[in-house]
Amino acid sequence: MSEYVSLTIDGAKIRAPRGTTVLDAALDYGICIPALCHLRDVTALSGCRLCIVELVKDGRSKVTTSCTLEAEEGMVVLAHSEKIVKARKNIAELLVAEAPNSKAIQDIAVRCGVKKVRYPFRHNNCVLCGKCVRVCKEIWQSESLGFVGRGHNRHVALPYNTRPEYCKHCNYCIDVCPMTIVPCPGSMKKGEEFLCGQCESQLSMAANAPDTCVMCELGAGFGCSRRHT
Amino acid sequence: MTILECPPTVDLDAAKRILQARSGNGQSELIEVLQDVQRTYRYLPEEVLKLIAEQLDVPPIEVFRVANFYKAFALKPKGKHLVTVCMGTACHVRGAPRFLDEVLGQLKIKPGETTEDGLFTVETVNCLGACALAPVVILDGQYHSHMTAAKLRKLIQAAKKADQQATEAVRLDSVKEFNDYRKQKAEAQKSRTTTVILSSGTCGQACDSLKVVEAFRRELKAKNLEKKVALRVTGCHGFCEQEPLLIVEPKNIFYCRIKPEDVPEIVAETLQKNQIIDQLLYTDPATQQKIVHENEVPFYKAQERVVLGQNKLVDPCNIDDYIASGGYSAFLKVATKMEPEAVIAEVKKSGLRGRGGAGYPTGRKWESCRKAKGTPKYVICNADEGDPGAYMDRSVLEGNPHAVIEGMLIGAFAVGAEHGYIYVRNEYPLAVEHCRIAIQQAEKLGLLGQDILGTGFSLDIKIARGGGAFICGESTALMASLEGKVGEPRPKDVHTTEHGYLDLPSNLNNVETWANVPSIINRGAEWFASMGTRHSKGTKIFALTGKIRNTGLVEIPMGTPLRKIIYDIGGGAPDGHKVKAVQTGGPSGGCLPEKMFDLPVDFEALTEAGSMVGSGGMVVMDEDTCMVDVAKYFLTFLSDESCGKCVPCRLGVSRMLEIVTDITHGRGTMEQLDLLRELAETVSLTSLCGLGKTAANPVLSTLKYFLPEYEAHIKKKKCPAGVCRELIHYTIDKKECTGCGLCVKACPHHAIVKQGKFCRIIDANCQKCGICRDVCKFDAILVN
Ligand SMILES: Cc1cc2nc3c(=O)[nH]c(=O)nc-3n(C[C@H](O)[C@H](O)[C@H](O)COP(=O)(O)O)c2cc1C
Ligand code: SF4
Ligand code: SF4
Ligand code: FES
Ligand code: FES
Numbered sequence A: 001m002s003e004y005v006s007l008t009i010d011g012a013k014i015r016a017p018r019g020t021t022v023l024d025a026a027l028d029y030g031i032c033i034p035a036l037c038h039l040r041d042v043t044a045l046s047g048c049r050l051c052i053v054e055l056v057k058d059g060r061s062k063v064t065t066s067c068t069l070e071a072e073e074g075m076v077v078l079a080h081s082e083k084i085v086k087a088r089k090n091i092a093e094l095l096v097a098e099a100p101n102s103k104a105i106q107d108i109a110v111r112c113g114v115k116k117v118r119y120p121f122r123h124n125n126c127v128l129c130g131k132c133v134r135v136c137k138e139i140w141q142s143e144s145l146g147f148v149g150r151g152h153n154r155h156v157a158l159p160y161n162t163r164p165e166y167c168k169h170c171n172y173c174i175d176v177c178p179m180t181i182v183p184c185p186g187s188m189k190k191g192e193e194f195l196c197g198q199c200e201s202q203l204s205m206a207a208n209a210p211d212t213c214v215m216c217e218l219g220a221g222f223g224c225s226r227r228h229t
Numbered sequence B: 001m002t003i004l005e006c007p008p009t010v011d012l013d014a015a016k017r018i019l020q021a022r023s024g025n026g027q028s029e030l031i032e033v034l035q036d037v038q039r040t041y042r043y044l045p046e047e048v049l050k051l052i053a054e055q056l057d058v059p060p061i062e063v064f065r066v067a068n069f070y071k072a073f074a075l076k077p078k079g080k081h082l083v084t085v086c087m088g089t090a091c092h093v094r095g096a097p098r099f100l101d102e103v104l105g106q107l108k109i110k111p112g113e114t115t116e117d118g119l120f121t122v123e124t125v126n127c128l129g130a131c132a133l134a135p136v137v138i139l140d141g142q143y144h145s146h147m148t149a150a151k152l153r154k155l156i157q158a159a160k161k162a163d164q165q166a167t168e169a170v171r172l173d174s175v176k177e178f179n180d181y182r183k184q185k186a187e188a189q190k191s192r193t194t195t196v197i198l199s200s201g202t203c204g205q206a207c208d209s210l211k212v213v214e215a216f217r218r219e220l221k222a223k224n225l226e227k228k229v230a231l232r233v234t235g236c237h238g239f240c241e242q243e244p245l246l247i248v249e250p251k252n253i254f255y256c257r258i259k260p261e262d263v264p265e266i267v268a269e270t271l272q273k274n275q276i277i278d279q280l281l282y283t284d285p286a287t288q289q290k291i292v293h294e295n296e297v298p299f300y301k302a303q304e305r306v307v308l309g310q311n312k313l314v315d316p317c318n319i320d321d322y323i324a325s326g327g328y329s330a331f332l333k334v335a336t337k338m339e340p341e342a343v344i345a346e347v348k349k350s351g352l353r354g355r356g357g358a359g360y361p362t363g364r365k366w367e368s369c370r371k372a373k374g375t376p377k378y379v380i381c382n383a384d385e386g387d388p389g390a391y392m393d394r395s396v397l398e399g400n401p402h403a404v405i406e407g408m409l410i411g412a413f414a415v416g417a418e419h420g421y422i423y424v425r426n427e428y429p430l431a432v433e434h435c436r437i438a439i440q441q442a443e444k445l446g447l448l449g450q451d452i453l454g455t456g457f458s459l460d461i462k463i464a465r466g467g468g469a470f471i472c473g474e475s476t477a478l479m480a481s482l483e484g485k486v487g488e489p490r491p492k493d494v495h496t497t498e499h500g501y502l503d504l505p506s507n508l509n510n511v512e513t514w515a516n517v518p519s520i521i522n523r524g525a526e527w528f529a530s531m532g533t534r535h536s537k538g539t540k541i542f543a544l545t546g547k548i549r550n551t552g553l554v555e556i557p558m559g560t561p562l563r564k565i566i567y568d569i570g571g572g573a574p575d576g577h578k579v580k581a582v583q584t585g586g587p588s589g590g591c592l593p594e595k596m597f598d599l600p601v602d603f604e605a606l607t608e609a610g611s612m613v614g615s616g617g618m619v620v621m622d623e624d625t626c627m628v629d630v631a632k633y634f635l636t637f638l639s640d641e642s643c644g645k646c647v648p649c650r651l652g653v654s655r656m657l658e659i660v661t662d663i664t665h666g667r668g669t670m671e672q673l674d675l676l677r678e679l680a681e682t683v684s685l686t687s688l689c690g691l692g693k694t695a696a697n698p699v700l701s702t703l704k705y706f707l708p709e710y711e712a713h714i715k716k717k718k719c720p721a722g723v724c725r726e727l728i729h730y731t732i733d734k735k736e737c738t739g740c741g742l743c744v745k746a747c748p749h750h751a752i753v754k755q756g757k758f759c760r761i762i763d764a765n766c767q768k769c770g771i772c773r774d775v776c777k778f779d780a781i782l783v784n
Helices: A022-028 A082-098 A103-111 A131-139 A172-174 A199-207 A218-222 B015-019 B027-043 B046-056 B060-069 B089-093 B097-106 B149-165 B174-191 B204-205 B209-222 B260-273 B308-313 B320-323 B328-335 B338-351 B362-369 B392-399 B401-415 B431-446 B475-482 B513-521 B526-527 B562-569 B603-608 B627-641 B647-664 B670-686 B690-696 B697-705 B707-716 B742-746 B770-777
Strands: A004-009 A012-017 A050-056 A060-065 A076-078 A146-148 A155-157 B081-086 B120-125 B138-141 B143-144 B192-197 B229-234 B246-249 B253-255 B380-381 B417-427 B461-467 B505-509 B539-546 B552-557 B579-584 B589-595 B617-622 B730-732 B752-755 B758-761 B782-784
Touching: A004 A022, A012 B308, A012 B526, A022 B362, A050 A082, A050 B380, A060 A082, A082 B647, A082 B670, A131 A146, A131 A172, A155 B046, A155 B209, A199 B138, A199 B209, B015 B046, B015 B475, B027 B046, B027 B060, B027 B461, B027 B742, B046 B060, B081 B097, B081 B149, B089 B539, B089 B617, B089 B627, B097 B120, B120 B401, B138 B149, B143 B204, B149 B603, B149 B770, B174 B328, B204 B209, B204 B707, B209 B229, B209 B260, B246 B308, B246 B380, B253 B260, B253 B431, B253 B742, B260 B758, B260 B770, B308 B392, B320 B401, B320 B431, B328 B513, B338 B362, B338 B401, B338 B513, B338 B526, B338 B730, B362 B401, B380 B392, B380 B401, B380 B475, B392 B401, B392 B431, B401 B417, B401 B431, B401 B505, B401 B513, B417 B431, B417 B475, B417 B752, B431 B461, B461 B475, B513 B526, B513 B603, B539 B562, B539 B579, B552 B562, B579 B730, B589 B603, B589 B697, B627 B647, B627 B697, B647 B670, B647 B690, B647 B707, B670 B697, B670 B707, B697 B707, B697 B730, B742 B752, B742 B770
Parallel strands: A004 A076, B081 B120, B192 B229, B380 B417, B380 B505, B417 B461, B539 B617
Antiparallel strands: A004 A012, A050 A060, A050 A076, A146 A155, B081 B138, B138 B143, B192 B246, B246 B253, B539 B552, B579 B589, B579 B617, B730 B782, B752 B758
């Protein structure tokens, strides 16, 4: 069996090592599929659903997340079809209404074409992307953090809400958290939230060329290769 | 404030004993251990959780997560009296929210909290499986049906006041021994000429059936009739509204709503003198005629009771009944005369599709599990039945557990599985108990275990109790829960038939699906396929509840029109009301208006109309039901029950709820309706699992068929059905009011005063609890 597979994403022919996910393959080729909960080297959570794509097979298409979809020979994937772009925009709108106080989430919203937020802002401190939980468990093998509670009670917590003695104090959880990226100068104060429109260039870039990189801050978090090269 | 009753330090001995009894399997025992701890301590003390983590070798954060995920677990001590209020669909429609608010106000707590004095805890559940008796409340383990705000107030006061005062083991080793055993048991049954069949499932027991059973035992003994008359205590027969039911065979005489006092008369008149007692007969509400025989009751006559009909033939706690009526012969046929492939081919040919919701072809599922690599394989029965308003799985498991076990045996033989699990929700104690007894009896007889009846085939079945989480009915979440983890779904890019429980091939089917299998083998695929429509074969059980005359379980061939179910079987709405809509499929389904009642009920037709067969809940609504409130109800349910893992479902549902709440409070705008629609589509397109993917159905279907109701809330700020509290107020009709003053006494909020000859409501004080309306004998209290 060959070490590589070739597939088509948004019309571009791409080669990827066997076993990579469609999302990683796309990012490596500079096709930006927005993503929040994705982190290389840890198990996919498949929670943010921003990375959705259409998988076209036998004339039928199925919507699935590219972070859990393994690239296969001959696969045809649409990451920016009209349907996907619209749904993704709606998800991003939900997210930014939840956490307008994060530069990373604001960037994602802009990148996904959100121009107006139609929900009351909620100002949460966590978007439940699960990055901290997974790096703690899978990279540091510490399991000091976990998701606790169900549905709208879901939150990240320490066992019995106290820091366990086996926490390694590595602070990696804080490093990966999209909420800790330094806020942009625009106002994100509680009660004064608005969708950050200061980065005009970002907005127009996102509007005119939907799959271009807007240099979002999150790139640093999920290892988007564009950002660092 | 009084001090809580619990000791300051927790005694760990009981926990150690529990752990000792269940050690060895690590995390997969976790939920069972927690269930036992919860029962013993009434909550999960932190010390005990730490001990469990240590002993089972599970990371503390995992134990903490599991303890927080399932509703059955409490991390704080619970009150001495536990009030469990059902907020299922049927109970909701019949007014549960109103008296819940009332009792919460009375005790000054929120749901799930305990009063300061540690006496009362109020909890809500999504369906206790007694929907026909809705609204239902459990106080300290005792079911109370047809609850009202006033009744509940009294119950709580009474509880407060009370406080102030202070089978032989034989093992069968071969097919021949089994056949001899069956003959012997069938003979034994024939020796008694008359059989009295009493239904005593959960609904029966809520109507005091146990006392009737007691009375019969006493009376038969006193009259020395024990040798002649057999008493068979069975599970639910489906006509739950008329419980407890009694059938005298072989004459097929049918009595309903029996009270313990009636028993001596029944024995003396009907059993000894062959006389029929008129006042115990069922009266057909349509014709006012008395009906003598069970098979003439219109409710039963229009049905095709392939699965449910077996319930009256067996005492679920007695395997001999099942064997004597031909049980386990389908399994024997399969194990001795058929190849696994032939069994799969037969099930495929029958066209059986999963009864758990999605309608996936059962034969195809079995085939892919058979072909999957990896051993051992598992068969699992999904009895989580989380849909509020559906209870057929409870009824089948409770009333005829052996049919499910036999179905699982056949399935296990076909897919090559060695182990089985029945995953039952903890809210069904009777079903858990009957299943446990059934498995024990089958094991004793050698019908489960190693080398069954010398055929070389082995299967063991264990019971796992769910912890009160709707999402655990979803296949991947269920399997995670079986492994002792929190029940969160995973993406289904890989099927559970290949990588399921413990990453091994696992075949999951619903209770009703399994229960259909033995008849298919016995009576043939053609017989099964002869019932139903082109793509949906066989019969399906529906739980008919809500604003309808005959509530209960109905089993009908697929393709039966809704109209026939609602009017011919259900008898239409009671008391001159008019049926407006029917909600099918529970939280994943939708509401269909009366003009669509000619729709044949099958998987395709309902889905196309924007609803679903789903679990088989069928809640009938009349003009007193507000469709916006129904949408709000389901969204609240879904937002509570979403696991919270993925964004569209967690945030999308909560935002939809926010919008619909705005509308019911009179703050909605027409633009919000467009946003609601757009959001609903995104949620269904992008959610991870079936819960989110179908979460929009209640909203989309009500928007589609009942748009004028939404518009009335938004534009006129009116709730046409008079349900949405913020948009209604109570007044007294002076024409009808006699000034009797009953309402003045009844109102707990001092909001009614007597003024001259009439009573008057003080708007500022009125909490809209509706107690006054319940007590007024002259219909003088108006809502508008
Ligand atoms: C949120 C959710 C809840 C479910 N609840 C149940 C349930 O309570 N009982 C059930 O049998 N199936 C339930 N299902 C369907 C199961 O995932 C699964 O499809 C079914 O048990 C398979 O059995 P079947 O093929 O016999 O229908 C649920 C699905 C979802 C998405
Ligand atoms: S704390 Fe940060 S990293 Fe962790 S789940 Fe929340 S947003 Fe993600
Ligand atoms: S759709 Fe809802 S229940 Fe399903 S995984 Fe997502 S959050 Fe959990
Ligand atoms: S990156 Fe794929 S779901 Fe979040
Ligand atoms: S018992 Fe209340 S809805 Fe089922």
